[in-house]
Amino acid sequence: MRGLLRLSQQALTASRAYSSSSTPERKVAILGAAGGIGQPLALLMKMNPYVSDLALYDIQGTPGVAADISHINSKAKTRGYAGEEQLGEALKGADVIIIPAGVPRKPGMTRDDLFKINASIVKGLISAAAEHAPGALLNIISNPVNSTVPIAAEVLKQKGTYDPKRLFGVTTLDVVRARTFYAEAKGISVADVEVPVVGGHAGVTILPLFSQATPHKDLSHEEAIALTKRTQDGGTEVVQAKAGKGSATLSMAYAGALFADACIRGLNGEPDVEEFTFVESKVVSELPFFSSKVKLGPTGAEKIFDLGKLSEFEEAGLKDLIPELKSSIDKGFEFGRSG
Numbered sequence: 001m002r003g004l005l006r007l008s009q010q011a012l013t014a015s016r017a018y019s020s021s022s023t024p025e026r027k028v029a030i031l032g033a034a035g036g037i038g039q040p041l042a043l044l045m046k047m048n049p050y051v052s053d054l055a056l057y058d059i060q061g062t063p064g065v066a067a068d069i070s071h072i073n074s075k076a077k078t079r080g081y082a083g084e085e086q087l088g089e090a091l092k093g094a095d096v097i098i099i100p101a102g103v104p105r106k107p108g109m110t111r112d113d114l115f116k117i118n119a120s121i122v123k124g125l126i127s128a129a130a131e132h133a134p135g136a137l138l139n140i141i142s143n144p145v146n147s148t149v150p151i152a153a154e155v156l157k158q159k160g161t162y163d164p165k166r167l168f169g170v171t172t173l174d175v176v177r178a179r180t181f182y183a184e185a186k187g188i189s190v191a192d193v194e195v196p197v198v199g200g201h202a203g204v205t206i207l208p209l210f211s212q213a214t215p216h217k218d219l220s221h222e223e224a225i226a227l228t229k230r231t232q233d234g235g236t237e238v239v240q241a242k243a244g245k246g247s248a249t250l251s252m253a254y255a256g257a258l259f260a261d262a263c264i265r266g267l268n269g270e271p272d273v274e275e276f277t278f279v280e281s282k283v284v285s286e287l288p289f290f291s292s293k294v295k296l297g298p299t300g301a302e303k304i305f306d307l308g309k310l311s312e313f314e315e316a317g318l319k320d321l322i323p324e325l326k327s328s329i330d331k332g333f334e335f336g337r338s339g
């Protein structure tokens, strides 16, 4: 998460200092690139100095987005791909595939209400990724993440290309929010703040660990409850404020760009690249997928860290999230295995 500042600094110097850097060529493909998240995410990846090729795929709208972004004088060669017949070409040779394709929530909906539409979209896209870019790191943003990631795992198993170290559910936005809300509440500079967020990516399955936040500040029980609830409801706060016009897009693009940047730096062999992400895990024995701190390296998720010491309040939160997260994971497995 120290990448926060680094990424914005890099963005400013992208077209100069780094354009002739000696890091490997890296191709990033964004699937759903013409959408609310896809467009600003494409912009941020175009500004990332480690990206040499940027493939923007969507069922529609990508020629315009790609033409627009391609005029920016940074390193990444940008191409747009529209329609299923161009999906294979978009994916070919990708190192990192970011998937924000699918419908967003409207007020009154849960993320699980998106399952009906997004499950099939993710299934189709992962199937194509397995065929055309079997070695890529997969960053899944499409909701419900608690189910779409297990769907992806099952599809990849059927295709014979499943490597748990290369499949990630993007939960970075929960960490971004927890850092912001904690810094605001305690009146400290957000640039210095770290807050672990573990579990899943929906309601009570999002478990921020404010007892481990740094710099450490004492929180009353009431403060811990309020900050936890605000982090868990962060997505809903945006859905309600947008009043029918979708969910978080700009903050998600930022979070997605941070996570993809970490994946690339890991692939490039940079040491100590660590992020929170939803992966196949043994951290909580009942849950085959769980978000916790992961070390990213040349082969993907190279180490999954334990949770550390939880407060009594967080222990209770962990116990409470298990049934919902388990049921969402199982729902994903079942759909992924079907047909």
Ligand SMILES: NC(=O)C1=CN([C@@H]2O[C@H](COP(=O)(O)OP(=O)(O)OC[C@H]3O[C@@H](n4cnc5c(N)ncnc54)[C@H](O)[C@@H]3O)[C@@H](O)[C@H]2O)C=CC1
Pocket (backbone or CB within 6 Å): 031, 032, 033, 034, 035, 036, 037, 038, 057, 058, 059, 060, 100, 101, 102, 103, 104, 105, 114, 118, 121, 124, 125, 140, 141, 142, 143, 144, 145, 170, 171, 172, 173, 174, 201, 246, 247, 248, 249, 252
């Ligand atoms: N993981 C997280 O923290 C977050 C996840 N999300 C999720 O991200 C998803 C996208 O959200 P928005 O960008 O706001 O939605 P959007 O509707 O603005 O954009 C989605 C894009 O996906 C495209 N699409 C649909 N089917 C496709 C397919 N088969 N192949 C390629 N592209 C396809 C659409 O044409 C559209 O351009 C939603 O499911 C939303 O819930 C949103 C915020 C945070």
Ligand SMILES: O=C([O-])CC(=O)C(=O)O
Pocket (backbone or CB within 6 Å): 104, 105, 111, 143, 173, 234, 235, 236, 238, 239, 247, 248
């Ligand atoms: O709340 C939503 O539907 C979108 C999302 O996942 C988030 O903003 O965290």
